Amino acid sequence: MDSSSSTFTDVSSDHSKSIIHIDVDCFYAQVEMVRKPELRSLPLGIQQKNIVVTSNYEARKYGIRKCMLVSDALKVCPNLKLVNGEDLHDYRAASNKIFTILQNWKGPVEKLGMDENFIDVTNLVQEKLKNINVTSITLSGNMYCEPSEECPCGCHTRLKVASQIASEMRNKIYDELGFTTCAGIAHNKLLAKLVCPLNKPNDQTTIFPEHGANFMTTLQSVRSIPSIGSKTTEVLISQKIITVSDLQEVSLDVLKKHFSGDMAVRLKCLSVGEDNTPVKQSGRPQSIGLEDSFKTVSVKSEVEEKFLALLQRLLILVREDGRIPVSLRVTLRKRDVKRLSSHRESRQCQVSPSIFTISNGTLTVTEAGQQKLMSIIMRLFNKLIDLSKPFHLTLVGLAFTKFQERMTGRSSIVNYLMNDISVQSVLNIQNDCDTSASSMDYSAASPSSSTTTDLSDGEVEPSPKKPKKVNWIAKRRCLSKEEVASPSKLKVGELRLNSKELEKVSELRLSSRDRSLTPRASPAKDNPSDASDSMKDVAEGGKCADCPSYVDKEVFNALPDNMQQELKAMWKNPASSELPRSSPRNLNKAKPNTLLKYFVPHK
DNA sequence: CAGGGAGTAT
DNA sequence: ATACTCC
Numbered sequence: 001m002d003s004s005s006s007t008f009t010d011v012s013s014d015h016s017k018s019i020i021h022i023d024v025d026c027f028y029a030q031v032e033m034v035r036k037p038e039l040r041s042l043p044l045g046i047q048q049k050n051i052v053v054t055s056n057y058e059a060r061k062y063g064i065r066k067c068m069l070v071s072d073a074l075k076v077c078p079n080l081k082l083v084n085g086e087d088l089h090d091y092r093a094a095s096n097k098i099f100t101i102l103q104n105w106k107g108p109v110e111k112l113g114m115d116e117n118f119i120d121v122t123n124l125v126q127e128k129l130k131n132i133n134v135t136s137i138t139l140s141g142n143m144y145c146e147p148s149e150e151c152p153c154g155c156h157t158r159l160k161v162a163s164q165i166a167s168e169m170r171n172k173i174y175d176e177l178g179f180t181t182c183a184g185i186a187h188n189k190l191l192a193k194l195v196c197p198l199n200k201p202n203d204q205t206t207i208f209p210e211h212g213a214n215f216m217t218t219l220q221s222v223r224s225i226p227s228i229g230s231k232t233t234e235v236l237i238s239q240k241i242i243t244v245s246d247l248q249e250v251s252l253d254v255l256k257k258h259f260s261g262d263m264a265v266r267l268k269c270l271s272v273g274e275d276n277t278p279v280k281q282s283g284r285p286q287s288i289g290l291e292d293s294f295k296t297v298s299v300k301s302e303v304e305e306k307f308l309a310l311l312q313r314l315l316i317l318v319r320e321d322g323r324i325p326v327s328l329r330v331t332l333r334k335r336d337v338k339r340l341s342s343h344r345e346s347r348q349c350q351v352s353p354s355i356f357t358i359s360n361g362t363l364t365v366t367e368a369g370q371q372k373l374m375s376i377i378m379r380l381f382n383k384l385i386d387l388s389k390p391f392h393l394t395l396v397g398l399a400f401t402k403f404q405e406r407m408t409g410r411s412s413i414v415n416y417l418m419n420d421i422s423v424q425s426v427l428n429i430q431n432d433c434d435t436s437a438s439s440m441d442y443s444a445a446s447p448s449s450s451t452t453t454d455l456s457d458g459e460v461e462p463s464p465k466k467p468k469k470v471n472w473i474a475k476r477r478c479l480s481k482e483e484v485a486s487p488s489k490l491k492v493g494e495l496r497l498n499s500k501e502l503e504k505v506s507e508l509r510l511s512s513r514d515r516s517l518t519p520r521a522s523p524a525k526d527n528p529s530d531a532s533d534s535m536k537d538v539a540e541g542g543k544c545a546d547c548p549s550y551v552d553k554e555v556f557n558a559l560p561d562n563m564q565q566e567l568k569a570m571w572k573n574p575a576s577s578e579l580p581r582s583s584p585r586n587l588n589k590a591k592p593n594t595l596l597k598y599f600v601p602h603k
Numbered sequence: 604c605a606g607g608g609a610g611t612a613t
Numbered sequence: 614a615t616a617c618t619c620c
Contacts, residue, residue, distance in 0.1 A: 047605095048604090048605040048606070049604085049605055049606095050604085050605090051604060051605060053604090053605060053606085067604060067605080069604090085605085085606090086605075086606075087606095088606065088607070092607085111608095112609090112620065113607080113608075113609095113620055114607080114608095116620085226619085226620075227618095227619070227620090228619090229618055229619045229620080230618080230619085231617080231618060231619090232618085232619090285607090285608070285609090286608080286609070286610095287607090287608065287609085288607090288608090289606090289607070289608080290606080290607085291605090291606065291607080292606090293604090293605070293606085344616085344617095345615085345616085346614090346615065346616085347614085347615085348614070348615085349614095397606090399607095399608090
């Protein structure tokens with residue numbers, strides 16, 4: 001029986017889990033050294049702007065430290081070899097490879113930044129224990145402290161097995177990618193992360209639960225506890241809580257005067273090495289963004305250049321990601337004599353997914369789409385800056401912050417059909433009936449090879465392909481059967497079930513003629529770019545009088561009665577928050593191939 | 604303090 | 614939708 005679950009009422013005694021934390025040694029530097037092995041023997045620093053963000057161990061011998069000014073670093077080590085690390089493309093790629101390797105073991109993998117991962121190997125350990133003679137189990141690597149006696153719950157044995165798994169993982173990462181790593185093994189994330197660096201570089205450390213509280217007191221200050229950052233530290237210090245021991249000893253009630261109840265409890269737990277936060281499987285990023293900082297920019301045209309350069313680099317990243325963005329955020333930092341950094345301000349808005357197209361599985365943006373994005377960006381910029389007054393920026397950033405979501409939960413016909421729309425809308429229309437290049441392909445403009453100087457301008461040139469307007473009229477017939485039969489997996493996320501989103505969808509897809517059928521004020525005022533879009537249209541041919549133009553009448557008539565009614569109601573009043581529901585079973589049974597053809601592509 | 608992100612609170 | 618916090 002599982003020793004962890006039945007008898008413990010005190011969560012602090014729960015040693016049931018086995019967590020591994022893996023941290024790549026001087027990550028950026030190792031990426032560079034793997035790429036150029038001759039760098040291995042040299043003191044190497046990775047430079048971003050005027051700062052050495054990390055260095056290899058050779059350089060550390062000279063006293064090179066993280067986030068050291070380049071000038072200071074060169075004083076300490078005149079021979080320091082500097083490599084520009086402002087373009088994170090290759091680091092991100094390496095990070096993903098590591099993550100992928102870690103996925104080979106089962107159990108959730110949680111990415112923390114680019115060079116750290118948590119893996120919950122609890123289940124793996126249990127399985128291994130079934131096939132192993134318990135007495136023969138040995139620990140791999142170092143331990144923080146000799147265990148005095150066997151813990152009754154068996155956690156020592158489990159953590160030993162986990163340490164062997166950690167060793168396997170690190171070996172695999174080294175064999176396949178050439179990166180050395182450190183690992184921490186513990187019964188929770190907190191301790192695993194904290195002991196990880198105890199034997200640097202290229203080694204691992206295991207800590208047993210019984211030593212958690214003791215180990216925590218070896219930390220210098222509360223600040224070294226993960227999740228306790230500068231602000232929390234400030235508050236703690238203002239209460240004379242400096243060391244972890246201070247935190248262990250302070251009463252919960254005192255903490256509750258300065259923190260929320262949850263936070264107060266959390267702090268107390270952390271102070272004694274307790275942490276029940278789960279390892280959460282990481283997925284694809286929820287945002288993809290870039291920023292560029294500089295001394296100062298005070299001219300609008302310069303701002304525009306910065307944004308254009310960022311946008312073009314960003315589109316490459318988005319293309320690699322493959323998902324279609326639906327929301328765009330502009331960030332900037334005004335020069336501020338008081339605060340040294342931060343103070344970012346941002347504005348965001350939805351963008352029409354129709355800006356993006358998929359061709360041959362590759363996300364592309366037309367020249368026109370790019371211009372539209374720039375106009376959106378500058379409009380957001382205007383929201384942040386009063387152009388009638390002087391301004392001084394020290395940073396601009398651009399990020400796509402939302403992507404097409406999967407259809408979760410609600411089983412409305414709307415979801416179902418929207419899914420079909422999305423599939424249809426990303427089909428490669430051009431290839432079948434128009435083979436000439438009609439969209440910008442960014443694959444040739446990859447900046448990943450840039451190892452030099454300033455990324456802020458020039459280095460990414462738009463591929464000078466001739467933009468060409470696509471005749472969207474009558475493209476619908478270009479859809480081949482094959483395409484319909486093997487639709488893209490992409491899903492549309494603009495489409496949620498609330499009325500707002502529904503309006504957008506309608507707005508996007510209704511022809512001008514049908515728009516008049518929508519008895520509502522313009523819903524697009526949030527997004528002027530869409531409003532002004534001339535939606536060249538689509539679909540001559542059969543529509544029912546009450547249907548939007550994207551509906552094929554024949555298909556519509558083929559639908560079951562209840563579905564027809566539901567759709568009509570929706571079109572009649574898209575704003576209705578209480579959409580009629582119909583049986584999802586029913587829907588899924590209803591000839592998907594027919595439904596697939598339900599909508600025509602839109603511009 | 605560079606460049607990304609994630610998560611939370613409001 | 615934004616700001617703040619943290620890594």
